[in-house]
Amino acid sequence: MKSVTVVNHPLVQHKLTFMRKKDTSTAGFRRLLREISLLLCYEVTRELPMTNETIETPLAEMQSPVLEGKKLVFASVLRAGNGLLEGMLDLVPSARVAHIGLYRDHETLEPVEYYFKAPEDLSDRLVIVVDPMLATANSAIAAVQKLKERGARNLRFVCLLAAPEGIEKFTTAHPDVPVVTAAIDERLNDKGYIVPGLGDAGDRMYGTK
């Protein structure tokens, strides 16, 4: 997989425009994020290894492809990661799930960890880390670092929006982890927000401030 993939699909870009609009409701924002997550999941799982299984149709026996290897893991960076997780689980219902509780300290922009729970055997599973926003990349870098410390070796990172600064920092810190995003925006502002962006993803999803 490429180091950075921007998903330019018309449906993704159309839905993202509505997510960016400041007047989009909480319910609308959540629904759009769920819809986009299906399309991002399709993209990030495009090259999963397959194997053939012998099956019987009502007419004949055949070799038919199925996913190979252990069930993959979605790792959601709380809170906003859950907005991507739900739709992805609709497409891959047998996936395992890790939760990583991180919030950004608003002064230092450093991630503060408050929760971590993941399946035991990460080393032989694909781990897809999900978080809508890659801003300074401090949260994503910490989340991936933690997963690697717990044994993960094959990871991908999926977000909705990224800042160029975040992409640069993340791919330097974890060059082995491909990034899939719906868009790369212009820049970060002096508070570490993506511009033009969509605001605070967690707050917009849950109606908090």
Ligand code: PRP
């Ligand atoms: C947001 C977002 C990312 C992080 C990105 O979470 O969901 O986790 O900020 O910023 P960074 O790249 O500069 O680290 P936030 O800390 O606001 O927590 P929340 O999801 O609980 O609202």
Ligand code: URA
């Ligand atoms: N986190 C968000 O939710 N939005 C940003 O623009 C940056 C970090």
